Structure formats: structure tokens, C-alpha cells
Amino acid sequence: MKRLIFALSISTQLLLMSCESWIDVLPKTEVKSKEIFSNEAGFKSALIGIYARMTQDETYGKNLSYGYIEELTHRYDNYHTGIIPTDEQRAEIYDYRNHAYSKNIQSTIWKEMYKTIANINNLVYNIELSGDEILITPNYREIIAGEAYALRAFHYFDLLRLWGPTYSLDPTSKTLPWRNTVGNEKIELSAANDLIEHIISDLKKAEQLLSNDNMNYERDNENIFLSKRGFRLNLFAVKALLARVYNYTGDKENAIRYASEVISNSKLTLVNNNSVDAPFSKEALFSINVHNMVEHIMNDWKNTVTLDTERWISTDNIRTVYEYSTIGVNDIRYRSGYGFIHGSGRYLNRKFLSSDLNYQNIIPMIRLSEMYLIMAESVALGESYNYLNTLRTTRGISRNNNIGTSITEEQRESYINKEYQKEFFAEGQWFYYLKRKNKNTFHRSPVENMIYYRLPIPDDEVEFGNVNQ
Template identity: 30%
Template sequence: MKSLRIITITLLVTTLTACNKWLDVQPKTTMKADVLFTTQAGFRDAITGIYSNMTTASSYGTELTLGFTDVLAQTYDNVPTALNHKYLNSANYNYTEAFEQIRIAKLWTQAYKSITNANILLSYIDDKKQVFTGKNYNLIKGEALGLRAYLHFDVLRLFAPSPVMGADRKAIPYVDTYTNVPFPQLSTAQVMDKIAGDLTAAQALLKDADTYGPNRASFDLTEVNEIAGTRRYRMNYYAVTALLARVELYRNNKTAALAYAKEVIDAGLFPAYSPSGQTAAGDNVFPLEHVFSLTIPDLKTKYADVYFLQVADGQNVNSLSISADLLNTIYPSGLNTDYRISWFQDNSAKTKRVTKYTYNTVIPLLKISEMYLIAAEAEPSVSSAMAYLNVLRAHRGLSPLDAASYTRETLDKEIGDEYRREFIAEGQLFYYYKRMNADKLPTLAAFKNKEAVYILPIPVAEKEFGNIE
């Protein structure tokens, strides 16, 4: 895709034969859009194709979760000095190096490829409303709008100034129609308005149609069809609401962020982790907490085993590991009861490897734990905010903190520490630092130029051929 003008003319789809295949998003074939969108099954397969695009290495399979974005957050302290490591320049924020330019261009292109496919689907769906049964039109259209917003938000968080850096500064294009006309480069504030608009539209569509929505109790879950019955890990109503909480906090609208976070928490559909409920090794990633996640059937062999191998120091030049010393600062003395310590295994006497994805096929993109952290940060009362934080701590094996001993400033420091513990290998920590406009990261000296760290350069091809300054 160049300058957002070269539009995909076929959609990646999945041929599905049973309900349990609905979450298996491996591509099987391609089909012309005019043929694909003549049936409800075609729309179903098209939305699954968008998820498939999102599982690639240049998207959430690696770079936007356990790889690039977590390297930017300095999660893995073996990388910044590892000779010939594929992420060496990433860890040192050398975005102009040739390979980094290629990596960054792929991130941009892959995101807009998924956005384009969402737009193709949306360009057909209203005219084909008659092919849908039940409430499936609302489900698929709401899901497509939610995915389009999710993808744009992460492009914004990577390639544009954050609101605190300047909401009126030039940001990225918001591509919301299927066309070959270049889209204008909007400001951060304008893009965030577009994101919020898509999400509120998705909420309205999903509210009464989604089995993972506020009317869940009204559904006979033994009789719902394949589409309506498989909402647990998809862009469901509460995933849209959780994303709204994340979006509103990013632009410092704490009142709205708190309301959205509370709605997800109060739904009671995403129970926080308890070790008594663990039944399998895959529970290591706390799957019941996932409000939205991606299923990647070959997650272990394709991604986890590539970067989190159980090998001696230096044996794998591209391994991602955390030193025992760093881990002890993230989970200091007194936190040895923290259930999250089970996410790590000895790589050697001095290093640890991440095992979150060794025993499961799911990468979380939105979790109930984040909703507790958003509520704690957005709640104006320190005592009420601490109550949210203490719920999360209890479900991580930690003792409660006494609100009387904390000011707003010291409580926010605790919240930041929890972000650092909670989102290892999930790609969210860098965005937290950027939202807070942090002058430095815990393992680094103060930045000489924060913007050169927090704002990735828009690919050169987009500037040459598109409507971008």
C-alpha cells in the first residue's frame, strides 16, 4: 500500500466447517469481494480475515505485543547492548537505520491493510443487510467498526504526538472509506474524535445484539448461532467499551474513562485471576481476564519459541530475556507472592525467559486488569482509587495498600509500577510511558529528545506519495 491509495481488491478469508473453527483465523483462500459479500458466511469470513492479518509478525503476532513495542519500553535488558540483535536499533531508538525503516514501514502497511479490509466490508454491508439472519448484521458491522478504531488507535500511539505533546499537531490519516483517494493527515485530536466516533457507533450496534453485552442474560446461549455464540474473545461490546476507556484516558478525559472502565468491571463477565481456578498450564496467561484477545494456533512455535527459548546466555542472538536483577526491581522483596512471577523461568543463572505464551494460543489485547488500573488512575478520590488498585493486587497475590498512607502522586507511582509488572510481553508499557510523557524510563537516563523516542517517523513512501507533511 502506498499513500493509502493502492487498495486491496481481494479479501483474505477463512473457510470454516464447524463452530470451534470460528476462532482459528488461519487464512485458507482468497475471494473477490463482489462474490464474497453475497452471503452472511462471506461477511463472517471477511471479518475473520481481518483477525488473521492482525496475527502476523508485523502486527500483534510479534511487533505490537511481545516484540518491537516492548523493546521500546526496555522490557528486555539483554537487547540494548547485544551485538547484531535484530532489535538493537529499536532498543536505542535509532529509527533512521535502514532495517528499522523497513520494520516501521511494515507496521504501518500491515495496520492499514487490515483497516482497508475493514473498510471494504463496511462498504458492502449496508447494501447487503438482507443476507443476515437474527442480529448478525449488528454484530459484524459493530465488530468491523471496533477493529478499525483499534487499529487506528495503535497507529496513532506510535506515529503521532500524544495529546499531552500537542493535541492539535499533525498526526495520521483516518481512513474510514474504501477509496483510492489519499486521505488527509489529521491532528491527534481529530483522529481521536474519529476513533471515539467509530467506537460509540459500534457500541450502539452491539448493545442489544451481543451475547457479550449488557443484555447477555436475555439470550438463550444454548441456541445462539455460530456468530453470536463465539463472542468471548472477539471485538465484543465490552471490548469496544474497554477500548473507549483506554482512548479516553489517553486524551485525559478521566471522567469518561472511569465510566467506561466501571461498566466493563461491573459486567462481571471477566473474572480476575484466582489460582484456585487454574486448571491448565494455559491459564498462566489469565485467559478469563481477557476482554479481547487474538487466537494464534501456532503462537508457541512461530513466535514464543523464537524469542523466549530456554537456552544459555548468548546462544540465541535474537532472544529476548530479562536479567534476574531487573526482575527483582520489577517484583521487589515483599512481592514474592505475586502470581505473575510464574510468567518467568530461569534461562541461566542470571537471566529469565518469558513463558506467558509457552502453554497457550492467545495473546491478550484488552484485559480486565487494565480496567482496574484505569479506574484507579481516573478516580478522583484517593481512597476510592486505592480500592480499585487493591482489588487487582488481591488477584495478583499481594496484600492491600493503606489509602491513608498515600497521596495522589504516590498512588500514581504505584499504578505505574503495576503497569510495569502487568503488561510484560503485551506491548502496552511503551504507550503508558508516552501517555505520561515520561522524561526517562526506569532503566535509562533522561531522554535528550523525548519526541525522537515517542514518535516514530511516518514511512518515507507515505510522505512522497500521500497527503502527509
């Protein structure tokens, strides 16, 4: 946030390689913006460099996927210390001002997210400044600009979901600084509802700019840059994000509009067998590709459940989450060799452990299943069961256990909560659901009243004047 220099993370020659190789090189040098944005290759490198930043541990490569955000909901029976904690020890993670582990991670997430936003702002600025002259390949300007706006919205929305209020209770609360220009001046905190307006505006711009997106999910050797669209914020990923944002604000009409469009037109279908496609990548609207992920995550995930450092869960834990004793014995999100590796009293999620090279290195950011849950939550009560049953039966739950047509609002919320809990294990999305619904308790909560959904602005940001409160 301090300097107007863009971290060039990938050399131009990588643009001639596959999507999987785009993030092979982490940021090593800094090059002034004027030099980067002097040609088309520089614009492409700048964009792909932003996606590369997202794969780092500090944000979506760990902390905001399977790491810290999952620890806030106590998904694992064992994590990061090698010791099984007591409830009192687990509750310490909510002492955000004094607990060193939480305090340091939150500060890191905040700083790295805003660094990425600074890079995005720099890219947007230069597109508006000279994109018409330099980006002469048909549709490149629209694609790069559309993805840049979508990336900014994506990052700000997650910052808001972490540092903002429970939106339904306090939408006008002062929350975050909105910075959409290149600069280092102090920024006042914006109200949550004002941030939502900025986020939706960026996503609407992205939707328009990406209207001619070819939506090619496959590799295209003739045009690498416009292939493998599932690893970029493509048109339908943007529509899915709009559905997510509108659902967050309680705008059911627009949430239904966008979620139904994604379900109907994205050409993706729900996965019914994850034995090979462990991360459900075939239904992912947007994923990040973490280079050499097997080594990257080896301290947390291995094809064994014998080491204390792994993020395993216990028999009681997994059987409660996946309703083993009633409907979950054949649920592919639970089954051995599908959703989990089953050990003796220890279970390890397989999402990042596929043995097939085509499904390795993938962390999903937004999947089709979420659109079904948004629909289930937003449509009339008498229609909700259709979307819930479709998701459940695709995941292996018997039709004999279908949800009936006559359910109460309370039952609907309970079903949806359970599906978020099952569906997004090690992806971080359950925390956001619990916060949005202001749940005062949840499975394995170590506190009697969960009032710790809102993270405090890091001390350094206030102390050194990066924000005005």
C-alpha cells in the same frame, strides 16, 4: 490501500469450525469484493479474515505485542540479535530515520495496519450497501457491523498512540490520514483530536450495534459464529476500549463510566492463579488467537532459558520490576512456574508458554486489570487505593503491603506506573502509558531524556504521495 480488493483469508467452510480454527489459513488469494459480499458466509469470512490479519508478526502477532513495541522500552536484556547490547547500542533503536531495524519495522507496521483498515472499510461499505438484504440471520448484521467499526477504531487508536503526539501536550498536532472510505486518493493528515472524535464515534456506533451481544465466552456448537466472544471485539471489549480512549484524552468522567461498567458487568474477574492460564485469558476482554503459536514464536519463547535468542531478562532486571526485595516475592506475575520461568541468572516470561491446550495460542489485547488501573488513575485520590490494592492482592502481594488511604498524587502515579510495568510485560501497553505520561526516563532507559515516543511517518508514504503533510 492502493486497490479495492479484499484479501479473503479464510475459506467459507472454516466458519463451521471452532474459533480456534478460524485463523488457520493465512491470506493466499484475492477475490473481488462483489463476489465475497454476495452471501452471508462471505460477510462472515471477511470479518474473520480481519482478525486473522491481526495475528501476523507484522502487527499484533509480534511487533505490537511482545516484539518491537516492548523493545522500545527495553524490556529484555537480550533481543533479536543474540547479543547483550550496551546502552549505546540499545539507544540506536531511537534513531528512527537511520536505524535500519527500526525504520523497516515502523514502515511495515504502518503499511500492514492501513491494509487492514482498507479491508475494514471495504467491509463497512458493503454492509451499508447490501447488508440489510444479505445478512438475514437475526443479529448478524448488527454483530458484523459493530465489530467492523470497533476494529477500525482499535487500529486507528494504536496508530495514533504510536505516530501521534503526547496527547496532553499537543492534541491539535497533525498526525495521521483518516481514511474511512474505499479509495486510494491522497488524504490530508488529521489533527490528533479530530482522529479521537472519529475513533470515539466508531466505538459509540459499535456499542449501539452490539447492544444485544450474547457475550458467550464459551464454545457453542449450535452457533459457532456467535460463540467464543473473547476472541472478537464484543460489547464489553468495546466499552473497555472506550475507557482506554477516554483515559488517553484525560476525560476522567467517561473513563470512570466505562471502566466501572466493565468491572461490574462483564462477568470477568481478575485471575489469581496463572500457573495454567499463563496469558490471563480468563480476564481478557479481547484476545487474538495465533494458530500454532508454539512454532510461531519458538525463536523468541521456549520452555527453557538457555538459548541466547530467547527474550530473557536478568536477575537484577526482574527483581527491580517486580519489587522482589520488598513486596514482590509471591507476586504471581514474577513467581517461578507462574509469571516466569526462573533460570540461572535468566528469566523467561510464561505468558505464551502454557502447557494446557486451552490457554495456548493466545495474545491478550485488552484485559480487565487495565480497567482497575484506569479507575485508580481517574477516581478521586482518596478512592484510588481501593483499585490498586484489589489488583495487587489478587496478584499475590500481601495485604500487609496494602497502599494506605493517604497518598499523594505523585505516589499514585508511581504506583500505577509500577503496575503497568508489571502487569503488561510482553503485551506492549507499558510504552503507551509512558508516552501518555511523557515520562522522561524509565527503568532501563538508555537515554538521559526520553524524547522518542513519537514515530515519524515512513518515508515511502510521503515520497509516493500516499499522504499530504
